[in-house]
Amino acid sequence: LAKTTQPIxxxxxxxxxxxxxxxxxxxxxxxxxxxxxxxxxxxxRFIIQGYKTKVTNEVASLFIPADRKSSxxxxxxxxxxxxxxxxCLVGDIESGTYKYIFGTGTRLKVLA
Amino acid sequence: DSGVTQTPKHLITATGQRVTLRCSxxxxxxxxxxxxxxxxxxxxxxxQYYNGEERAKGNILERFSAQQFPDLHSELNLSSLELGxxxxxxxxxxxxxxxxxxxNEQFFGPGTRLTVL
Numbered sequence: 001l002a003k004t005t006q007p008i009x010x011x012x013x014x015x016x017x018x019x020x021x022x023x024x025x026x027x028x029x030x031x032x033x034x035x036x037x038x039x040x041x042x043x044x045r046f047i048i049q050g051y052k053t054k055v056t057n058e059v060a061s062l063f064i065p066a067d068r069k070s071s072x073x074x075x076x077x078x079x080x081x082x083x084x085x086x087x088c089l090v091g092d093i094e095s096g097t098y099k100y101i102f103g104t105g106t107r108l109k110v111l112a
Numbered sequence: 113d114s115g116v117t118q119t120p121k122h123l124i125t126a127t128g129q130r131v132t133l134r135c136s137x138x139x140x141x142x143x144x145x146x147x148x149x150x151x152x153x154x155x156x157x158x159x160q161y162y163n164g165e166e167r168a169k170g171n172i173l174e175r176f177s178a179q180q181f182p183d184l185h186s187e188l189n190l191s192s193l194e195l196g197x198x199x200x201x202x203x204x205x206x207x208x209x210x211x212x213x214x215x216n217e218q219f220f221g222p223g224t225r226l227t228v229l
Contacts, residue, residue: 031212036220043114043202043220044155049212087155091212098168098210100145102155 004090004103011109018075022088022103025069031091033064033071038085038105047073047086075108083110115139116221118203124227130191133224137184137205143167144186145206145218146178150199161186162209193228200225 004024012018027033032051036044048055050062050071061074075082088103115138125131137144146158157170161180172178175193180186190197204218 028211032214034212034217041200041223041225043116043204043222045114046217046219049214049217089212089218099170100157100160100168100212102147102157105154 004088004101006086006088006103006106008104009107009109011111012078013111014079015077018078018082018108020073020075020086020106020108021070022073022090023070024088024090024101024103026092027068028091028093028098033062033068034089035060035062035071035073036087036089036102037082038087044087078108078110080110080112082108084108114219114221116203116205116219118201118221118224120224121222122225122227124229125193126229127193127195129193129228130189131193131226133188133190133201133203133226135186135188135203135205135221137186137203138219141205141207141219142184143206143209143216144180144184145204146172146186146188147202147204148199149202149223150196153199155202158188160210167210190226195228198226198228 032049034049035047038044048060055062063072117136143162145160148156158172160168178188200223202223204220206216
């Protein structure tokens with residue numbers, strides 16, 4: 001089963017760049033890697049997804065090395081409103097059965 | 113607002129009871145997913161339906177079952193409830209079927225908070 005691990009928590013100051021890494025040792029070959037943001041008592045919200053190399057959108061960048069065993073979410077110039085929990089999502093095929101696996105989640109706290 | 117609706121928002125019940133959680137996907141989405149989020153287990157995938165058919169299955173207990181109806185809404189049935197079933201239950205929907213890709217971004221509803229006393 002794909003094991004997806006993330007740092008439990010991170011603190012940062014406003015205006016800094018934050019990088020959060022997810023390690024996923026066994027993901028489905030054709031799948032993208034997706035990252036979500038979750039605020040308390042709300043559903044996860046899509047941030048970005050990618051297959052390999054680097055993807056950038058208006059809120060984040062995603063770096064995926066060639067072996068695809070990890071991915072790094074980069075949040076440029078964070079603000080207080082970025083305080084949330086961040087999850088990666090990957091797919092895994094275990095014994096021929098497909099499953100969606102969320103990472104363990106990283107609690108980001110942005111300080112003024 | 114993701115466009116995914118879930119009812120009820122909160123549910124309080126007793127051990128041994130049975131409850132039904134309902135989800136309406138975004139307009140046009142054919143897939144519905146169910147996830148459980150508890151404090152000690154994180155976000156756990158339960159089951160996925162695509163256009164009425166079961167497409168993928170996670171660590172869903174035998175006491176739990178789900179279905180997707182012809183109008184594409186879905187229901188998650190939880191029976192013989194135990195204290196440990198207390199959690200947030202999320203429904204998500206996406207356009208297409210299996211896998212994670214450009215056309216399969218999952219949009220999450222606001223969740224149903226289940227409390228078993």
